Amino acid sequence: MHWGMVVDLKLCIGCNTCVVACKMRNGTPPGVFWNRVLEEEVGTFPTARRVFWPVRCMHCEEPACVEVCPTGASSRREDGIVAVDAEKCVGCKACILSCPYDVRTLWEDEGGYFKDGGNLTPFEKQAYTKHLAGTVLKCDFCASRLAEGLQPSCAGACLTGALIFGDLDDPTSEVSQALSEPRVRLRLREELGTRPSIYYLT
Amino acid sequence: MEEREFVLGTRQQQEWGGLVIGALFLTGTGSGLFLLALPAGFTLGMALGVILVGAGSLFLLADLSRYRAAWRMVARPQSSWVSRGVIGITSFIVLGFLHVAILANGPAGWFSLGSPWMTGPRWMMALGLLAGLAALFVAAYPGFVLGSMRSITFWNSAYIPALFLVSALMGGFGVLYLLPLNWQGLPWLPSLKNLGLVLVIFELILISGLTWIALPGACRDSVNLLTRGSLQYHFYIGLLGLGLIVPLVLLGLVSLGAGIVSFLLIEGVLHIIGVFFLRYIILSAGVHGSLH
Numbered sequence: 001m002h003w004g005m006v007v008d009l010k011l012c013i014g015c016n017t018c019v020v021a022c023k024m025r026n027g028t029p030p031g032v033f034w035n036r037v038l039e040e041e042v043g044t045f046p047t048a049r050r051v052f053w054p055v056r057c058m059h060c061e062e063p064a065c066v067e068v069c070p071t072g073a074s075s076r077r078e079d080g081i082v083a084v085d086a087e088k089c090v091g092c093k094a095c096i097l098s099c100p101y102d103v104r105t106l107w108e109d110e111g112g113y114f115k116d117g118g119n120l121t122p123f124e125k126q127a128y129t130k131h132l133a134g135t136v137l138k139c140d141f142c143a144s145r146l147a148e149g150l151q152p153s154c155a156g157a158c159l160t161g162a163l164i165f166g167d168l169d170d171p172t173s174e175v176s177q178a179l180s181e182p183r184v185r186l187r188l189r190e191e192l193g194t195r196p197s198i199y200y201l202t
Numbered sequence: 203m204e205e206r207e208f209v210l211g212t213r214q215q216q217e218w219g220g221l222v223i224g225a226l227f228l229t230g231t232g233s234g235l236f237l238l239a240l241p242a243g244f245t246l247g248m249a250l251g252v253i254l255v256g257a258g259s260l261f262l263l264a265d266l267s268r269y270r271a272a273w274r275m276v277a278r279p280q281s282s283w284v285s286r287g288v289i290g291i292t293s294f295i296v297l298g299f300l301h302v303a304i305l306a307n308g309p310a311g312w313f314s315l316g317s318p319w320m321t322g323p324r325w326m327m328a329l330g331l332l333a334g335l336a337a338l339f340v341a342a343y344p345g346f347v348l349g350s351m352r353s354i355t356f357w358n359s360a361y362i363p364a365l366f367l368v369s370a371l372m373g374g375f376g377v378l379y380l381l382p383l384n385w386q387g388l389p390w391l392p393s394l395k396n397l398g399l400v401l402v403i404f405e406l407i408l409i410s411g412l413t414w415i416a417l418p419g420a421c422r423d424s425v426n427l428l429t430r431g432s433l434q435y436h437f438y439i440g441l442l443g444l445g446l447i448v449p450l451v452l453l454g455l456v457s458l459g460a461g462i463v464s465f466l467l468i469e470g471v472l473h474i475i476g477v478f479f480l481r482y483i484i485l486s487a488g489v490h491g492s493l494h
Contacts, residue, residue, distance in 0.1 A: 038210045038493070053210060055493065064352040070285035071274035088274055091267030093217040094284045100353040100491060102208060106217075108267055134267035188493050192352045 002080040003141055004168035004197035005155065006178040006185075007054050011162035014039060014052035021157035022056075025142060027127020030113050032105045034139035035154050054163060056154065057082060057103045057139040058188065058196030065095035065104065073135075080168070080197055081141050086132035095136055100189040101196075104138045107131055141165075168197065175199075212420045214427070215354060215488035221265035226344050226481045227373075228258030229291065230366060231474065233340035234374030236298060240334050245305045247378060248333075252298040254377075255340060259291050283347040290343055294336035301326075301333045341370035344481075354488040356424035361412040365480060368405045373477035375401070379470030395453060398469075402450045405480075409442070420491035427487045437483050445476020 014037050022028070022035050035056035042051055059082045066074045066082065073088035074095050096104045110133045112120040120128065131137055142152035150156065155165040166173035179185060179199060187196045207213075232254025239247025263269045276292075278285040304326065345363025352358070375398050413425050428437040449472045452465065 033208070036208050038208060040210055053493070055208075067281050067352075068284060068350050070276075070278050070282045070288060071271070072277045073274075088271070088277075089268065090271045090274060092265070092275070092284060094282070094347075094351070096217050097215060097488070098351045098353055101493065102213070102490060106267060186494070189491065194352070 001078070002168040002197065003059065003146070004080065004166070004175055004199070005141075005152075006164040006175050006199045006201060008162045008164065008178070008201045009051055009053070010201070011160040012037070012052040012054055013160055013162075014050070015159060017157050017159055018054055018154035018163060021153040022139070025145070025153035027124065027130060028137065029107055029109070029124075029128065029131065030111065031109070032107055032137050034103070034137070053200070054154070055101060055103065055188075056198070057141075058101055058194065058198045059139075059141060061195035061197065062193055064098040064100060064192065064194055068094040068098040070094065079146075081143060082138075083140050083143065084136055084138055086135040089132070089135035091134045091136065093136075100192050100194060104136050107133055107135065107137050210494065211492045212423050213490050214486070215490060218265075218485055218488075221261050223478075223481050223485050225258045225261035225265070226366075226485070227478050228261060229255045229340055230258075230344070230370040230481065231373030231377060231477055232256075232258060233294065233337040234370035234372065234477075235377045236294075236337040236374070237334060237341065237371060238374040238378060240330060240337070243305070245302060247381070248298065249302045249306070250377060250381075251337065251374070252295060252302055255291060255298070255337075256295055259295065262291075283343065283350045287340075287343045287347055290336060290339040294333065294340045297329065297333035297336050301329050304329070338367075342367040348484070348488070351488070353490045354424075355417060355419065355421040355491060357484075357488055359412060361408050362484065365405065365408045365412065365484070368401055368408065369477050369480045372398070372401050372405065372473045376470045376473030376477065379466040379473070398473075399450070399453045402446055402453065405476075406442075406446055406450070409446075420489040423489045424487040427489070428483055433483050433486055436479055436486075440479035441476060441483055444472055445479050448472055449476070 016037050019033060019036055022033075026034060028034055035054060038053045038055055040051045040053060041048060043049055059080055061076075061080070063074070063076055063082050066076055070092060071088045071090055073085045073090075074082065075085070076082050091106055091108075093106055096106060110128070112124040114121060142150070142154075145152060145156075151165050155163040164174050164178050166175035168175055168179075170176060178201065181201070184202045185199050186202065187199055190196070232251045234251075235254065236248050236251030239245075239251060263272055266272055275285055275288045279289055308322075342363045345366040348354070348357035348362055349359065375394075413428060427433045449469055452469055452472075
C-alpha cells in the first residue's frame with residue numbers, strides 16, 4: 001500500500017474548493033493551510049495563460065522532514081503517509097526549514113478567525129481539539145477519512161477531477177492508470193531526492 | 203497573526219531568527235574560548251566557555267514552542283543533526299563543568315595561565331580531552347545542522363561548518379582579549395597573535411569561496427542577498443569590515459609593545475562583532491528554492 005496522488009494541471013481551474021474542503025474537514029486555524037493552490041503565469045501575449053498548482057504535503061518516500069526531526073515526531077507510515085505525532089513535537093521548526101515544499105506550519109496562535117468577538121466559534125472549539133498548540137501541522141491525506149474508506153477531502157471535493165487519489169502500488173487503481181497515460185509527468189523538486197508521492201500531469 | 207504568503211518561487215527563510223542566531227553566537231564563542239583556554243590550562247577561560255555555551259543552550263530552549271518536551275530532542279541521533287547537536291552541547295556542558303570544577307579546586311585555581319592540564323593525572327587528561335572534543339563539536343555542528351536542511355541549497359556547503367569552527371575560535375580570542383590578564387607577561391603572546399592572523403585570513407578565504415561558488419537558483423539568491431540585497435550592509439560593514447578586515451589591519455600593523463592592552467580590547471570587541479554577524483548573515487541568507 002502506498003497512498004499517492006496525481007494532479008492533472010490541465011483540469012485544475014484554481015477554484016480553491018480543495019482548500020476550503022480541507023479547512024472544513026481538518027479545522028485548520030488561521031494562517032494554517034494544509035493545501036493551497038498556487039498560481040503561475042506562463043507564456044507571453046497573445047498566448048499567455050495561467051497554470052494552477054495545487055500543493056500539499058508530498059508524502060515523500062525519502063522525506064527531508066523525517067530525517068531532520070530530532071524527536072521522531074515526524075515519521076513515514078507503512079502506507080506512505082508522512083505524519084506528525086503532536087505529542088512528540090517540540091516546535092523546533094527544523095522540519096519546516098528542511099521541507100522543500102513549504103507545506104508545514106507551526107501553530108502558535110490559538111486564536112480563531114473572528115477575533116473581534118474574542119471567542120472561538122463552536123466549530124473552531126470542536127476543530128481545534130484535533131490540534132496541539134506549539135506543534136507543527138500538516139496534511140495527513142485525511143487519514144481519518146481513509147480509515148472510513150473515503151478519499152481525502154480535497155480529492156473528494158475537486159470539481160473537475162484534477163485531483164486523483166489512490167494506491168500507487170496497485171496497477172489497477174485510478175492513480176496508476178492516470179500515471180500510465182502518455183503524458184508528461186513530473187514531481188516537484190525531484191532533484192533533492194525526496195521522491196514525492198504526488199505527481200503532476202502537464 | 204501575520205499573514206503568510208505562499209509562493210511558487212524562492213523565499214527567504216523566517217523560521218530560525220534572533221533566538222537561534224543568539225544561541226549560535228553564544229555557543230560558538232563559548233566553545234571557541236574553551237578550545238583556546240584548555241591547552242593553556244586557563245581555568246577562568248574554560249569556565250566562561252562553559253557558561254557561554256550554557257547561556258546559548260537556554261536561547262535554543264527559548265526558541266522551542268514546547269520547551270518542556272525538549273528532553274525528547276535526543277531521540278534521533280541516527281539521522282538528525284539537531285538531535286546530535288543537543289547531545290553534543292549537553293555532553294560539553296557536563297564534561298566542561300566537571301573539568302573546570304576539578305581544576306578550580308586544585309592548586310592551579312581560577313586565574314592561572316600556562317599551567318597545562320596535561321601534567322595532571324591521566325584521568326584528568328582524558329576528561330580534558332573529552333571536553334575539548336565536545337567543544338570542537340559544539341563549535342562546528344551548526345554548519346552540519348544547516349547543511350542537513352535540504353530545501354536551502356546555500357547551506358548545503360562544506361564551507362559552512364569550517365566557517366563556524368574558525369569563527370568560534372575567533373570569538374574565543376575575542377573574549378580572551380577582553381579579560382583582565384597580564385598579556386605582556388605571556389611568553390606565547392606572539393604565537394597567539396599569529397594564530398589570530400591566520401584565522402582571520404582563513405575566514406576571509408572561506409567567505410570568498412562561499413560567495414563565489416554559488417549554484418544558480420536559490421543559492422545564487424542567497425548570495426545576492428548578501429552582496430547586493432537587504433543583507434549587504436551586515437555583510438560588508440558588519441562581517442567583512444568590522445569583523446575581519448579592520449582586525450586584520452590592526453593585527454598586521456600594531457606591534458606588541460606599549461599600548462597592547464587597549465589594542466587587544468579593540469581587537470576583542472571586533473572579533474566578537476564578526477562572530478555575531480557571520481551567524482546573522484548565514485542564517486538570514488537562507489533561501490528556500492522554487493517549487494518547480
